[in-house]
Amino acid sequence: xxxxxxxxxxxxxxxxxxxxxxxxxxxxxxxxxxxxxxxxxxxxxxxxxxxxxxxxxxxxxxxxxxxxxxxxxxxxxxxxxxxxxxxxxxxxxxxxxxxxxxxxxxxxxxxxxxxxxxxxxxxxxxxxxxxxxxxxxxxxxxxxxxxxxxxxxxxxxxxxxxxxxxxxxxxxxxxxxxxxxxxxxxxxxxxxxxxxxxxxxxxxxxxxxxxxxxxxxxxxxxxxxxxxxxxxxxxxxxxxxxxxxxxxxxxxxxxxxxxxxxxxxxxxx
Numbered sequence: 001x002x003x004x005x006x007x008x009x010x011x012x013x014x015x016x017x018x019x020x021x022x023x024x025x026x027x028x029x030x031x032x033x034x035x036x037x038x039x040x041x042x043x044x045x046x047x048x049x050x051x052x053x054x055x056x057x058x059x060x061x062x063x064x065x066x067x068x069x070x071x072x073x074x075x076x077x078x079x080x081x082x083x084x085x086x087x088x089x090x091x092x093x094x095x096x097x098x099x100x101x102x103x104x105x106x107x108x109x110x111x112x113x114x115x116x117x118x119x120x121x122x123x124x125x126x127x128x129x130x131x132x133x134x135x136x137x138x139x140x141x142x143x144x145x146x147x148x149x150x151x152x153x154x155x156x157x158x159x160x161x162x163x164x165x166x167x168x169x170x171x172x173x174x175x176x177x178x179x180x181x182x183x184x185x186x187x188x189x190x191x192x193x194x195x196x197x198x199x200x201x202x203x204x205x206x207x208x209x210x211x212x213x214x215x216x217x218x219x220x221x222x223x224x225x226x227x228x229x230x231x232x233x234x235x236x237x238x239x240x241x242x243x244x245x246x247x248x249x250x251x252x253x254x255x256x257x258x259x260x261x262x263x264x265x266x267x268x269x
Contacts, residue, residue, distance in 0.1 A: 033085045040081030048074035065125040068150055114151065120171035121150040134179035141165045179243055183216055186250055188237040188257070189226065191269040198225065198233055201266055208260040209239050214249050216240040232269040 048070040055066035125148060130136045135144050136155075143155035143163055153170055155163040178184070192201050202223040209221040219240055227234035241249045261268060 036081060036085050040077065040084070044074050044077035044081065047077060062125040062128070062148070064149060065122060068122070116168045117151045117166050120167035121148070121152075123171055124148060124153070124167055125150075129175050130177050130180070134177055136178065137176045138170060138173045140169060140173065178246075181243060183240045184243045184246055185238060185240050186246065186253075188250075188254065189234060190237065190257070190261075191227075191232040191234045193267055193269055194229070194231050194233055196233065196266065202235070204260065204264050204266065205235065205237060205257065208257050209237065209253060212241075212249070212253055212256065214241050214245060215253075 051073050052066050052070035055061045055069060056063060058066075124130075130145050130148075132145050132147060136142065141155060141163060143157040146154040146156050146162075148154075150167070152164045152166050155165060157163055190205070192198075205223045206221055209215055209223075210217075215221060216239070221237070221239035224236045224238070225233060226236035239253075258268075
């Protein structure tokens with residue numbers, strides 16, 4: 001009995017020593033992990049902010065795209081720090097990386113459509129076939145661009161309606177941008193009596209068109225004979241004007257043309 005008590009008292013210091021050794025070992029690991037976490041977070045924050053500022057200053061890089069890449073860098077660095085922290089406690093990082101790869105593959109397959117929209121959004125932001133405020137038309141949508149995001153693009157239709165189009169839909173179809181070029185060609189058609197002095201009519205029409213300051217002189221307006229029947233001659237009028245004021249310019253020129261032809265006793269058919 002005395003021997004057992006002696007052995008028990010002898011084992012206490014030994015157990016405490018082992019416990020203290022373990023506490024020191026894991027305490028240092030915990031301290032290192034905390035330092036690694038804090039330092040990694042600060043470095044990730046600094047580098048992502050630096051990347052955002054750098055990309056924002058690059059001409060042609062949209063702010064949305066700069067923010068997206070900076071966030072991807074931020075979370076990638078945090079993930080790397082987390083793997084390093086787990087390595088501090090003896091966790092096999094190779095198995096973690098393999099598990100993350102498998103999880104990433106599974107998530108990618110599950111979110112295939114969403115990832116397509118993100119990829120299309122990145123391409124739209126990089127290549128910029130349209131910008132905010134421009135009017136576009138595709139096979140399925142048309143309207144004025146309100147916002148270009150990573151997942152979808154917001155538009156405002158001619159009726160004042162809100163429209164959201166997935167980026168993959170826009171990227172996979174031809175896009176007509178009516179606002180990109182500073183000028184657009186505008187076409188008008190009129191018809192006059194077949195017995196009219198056609199050259200005089202053409203000169204009068206050309207003078208009326210040129211009198212509008214919004215009409216470009218280069219290329220100059222053109223008035224051409226387009227069709228001929230027994231009772232009338234059809235004229236095709238071409239002129240270039242600002243894309244921004246396309247409809248207002250067309251409206252004003254039609255009104256001015258009608259009044260000018262009436263003043264010159266030219267009857268429309």
